[in-house]
Amino acid sequence: MxxxxxxxxxxxxxxxxxxxxxxxxxxxxxxxxxxxxxxxxxxxxxxxxxxxxxxxxxxxxxxxxxxxxxxxxxxxxxxxxxxxxxxxxxVGTQVHASKELGIYRQMKKLSxxxxxxxxxxxxxxxxxxxxxxxxxxxxxxxxxxxxxxxxxxxxxxxxxxxxxxxxxxxxxxxxxxxxxxxxxxxxxxxxxxxxxxxxxxxxxxxxxxxxxxxxxxxxxxxxxxxxxxxxxxxxxxxxxxxxxxxxxxxxxxxxxxxxxxxxxxxxxVRKSQLRKIVITTTESLAQETLLIGNEKYQDFRAIIANPQINENEIYLTQEQTQALSVNEGEQIRIVPLFEKEKK
Known part of the structure; x- marks a missing residue:
C-alpha cells in the first residue's frame, strides 16, 4: 500500500x-x-x-x-x-502607438x-x-x-x-x-x-x-x-x-x-466530503477510485482505494484503517481521485 x-x-x-x-x-x-x-x-x-x-x-x-x-x-x-x-x-503588454504615423504595436514585456x-x-x-x-x-x-x-x-x-x-x-x-x-x-x-x-x-x-x-x-x-x-x-x-x-x-x-x-x-477543497467509517472484513471494490484522508492535523494520513460508500458511511478494511490511523465510527474525508474516472 x-x-x-x-x-x-x-x-x-x-x-x-x-x-x-x-x-x-x-x-x-x-x-x-x-x-x-x-x-x-x-x-x-x-x-x-x-x-x-x-x-x-x-x-x-x-x-x-x-x-x-x-x-x-x-x-x-x-x-x-x-x-x-x-x-x-x-508577462505584460506595452503598447506603442502614433496616430499621426498610423502605427500601433503591442509588445510583450517582463516586469x-x-x-x-x-x-x-x-x-x-x-x-x-x-x-x-x-x-x-x-x-x-x-x-x-x-x-x-x-x-x-x-x-x-x-x-x-x-x-x-x-x-x-x-x-x-x-x-x-x-x-x-x-x-x-x-x-x-x-x-x-x-x-x-x-x-x-x-x-x-x-x-x-x-x-x-x-x-x-x-x-x-x-x-x-x-x-x-x-x-x-x-x-x-x-x-x-x-x-x-x-x-x-x-x-x-x-x-x-x-x-x-x-x-x-x-x-x-470544494468537493471533499466526510463519511463515517465502518470496518469490513470482506473488501468489496467499487469502480470509482477515492482519495481518502483522515482529519488529524499532526498525524495526517492519506491513501487511494476503491471502497464501497453510501451517503453516510465508507467501508474500509482493517488494513486501510490502520494505515490511516483511524478507528471505526470516526469521520474521514473522501473525494474522487479524478473529476471523472480515468481508465
Missing amino acids: MLIRPIQRQDKQALLQLATKTGTGFTSLPNNEQNITDRIERMIATWEGTAPLSDQGYLFALEDTTTKKVVGISGVEVAIGLNEPWYDFH LSNDHTGHSELCTLFLDPEYRKNKNGQLLSKSRLMFIAAFKEKFSERIIAEMRGVSDQEGESPFWESLGRHFFSINFTEADYLTGIGQKSFIAELMPKHAFYVDFLTEAAKEVIAEVHPSTQPARNILESEGMRYEGYVDIFDAGPTLEAYTKDLRV
Whole structure:
C-alpha cells in the first residue's frame, strides 16, 4: 500500500537520496544535507505550533508500506515572501502607438514582481522514477489538497505553484542564457543550486529592476516562456485538473509558469466530503477510485482505494484503517481521485 504521512526526522537520508535524482531546475529539494535538515525541523515546528507564520510549511512523504521506503515527497508553504522578497516576472503588454504615423504595436514585456507575497505555495513535488505508476503521482500531489481541505484556516486564500521551466540534458536553460547570464558570471546549474539553498532573493536583487521587452530575447528563450520541463508536464496537468491556471507570471531564472487559484476553488477543497467509517472484513471494490484522508492535523494520513460508500458511511478494511490511523465510527474525508474516472 502507498501511504502519505507527515515528514519525520528519520526521513532525512531518504530525502537526500531523492535529491540526487531530481536534476537541474528542481530548486526546492537541493542535494544539501544542512538545507534538508533545516527544512525538516521547520516543518516539524509548524506541526508543533512553534513556527512563526513566515516559516510555516508542511512536507509529506509517500511511503511504500511494504518496504517502508520513502519514494516521494510533496510540500506546501503557508505564506511565501514574508522573510525575504518573493520574485517572479509578470508577462505584460506595452503598447506603442502614433496616430499621426498610423502605427500601433503591442509588445510583450517582463516586469519584476512581488505580487504573490503572502500566498500559500504548493511545492517540492518529486516522485522516484521507479514509482511513477499506479496513480502514485496523483496521490502524492492531491493529498496536499486534501490536507488543505481539512485545515483551510491554516492557509492563505490564494495558492500558487511554480512549475519547473525548460532546460536541456546538460542543464542549460535558454531563458537563463538569453537573460540571466548577462547579469551574473555563473551558469544556470549554479544559479539553480543557490536558489535551492535559499539564495534566490540575493540573486534576484541583481536582476534588472525595469521592465524589458521579450523581443530582445533570443528565439529559443522566447519559445520557453511559460513552458514546463518535459518531466514536469504531468505535475502541471494534475494541478490544472484541480483548478489551477497560468495567469501571466513566470520564474525569473528559467521562465517556468506559475499556476494559481483561490484556495476555496480547488476541486478537492470544494468537493471533499466526510463519511463515517465502518470496518469490513470482506473488501468489496467499487469502480470509482477515492482519495481518502483522515482529519488529524499532526498525524495526517492519506491513501487511494476503491471502497464501497453510501451517503453516510465508507467501508474500509482493517488494513486501510490502520494505515490511516483511524478507528471505526470516526469521520474521514473522501473525494474522487479524478473529476471523472480515468481508465
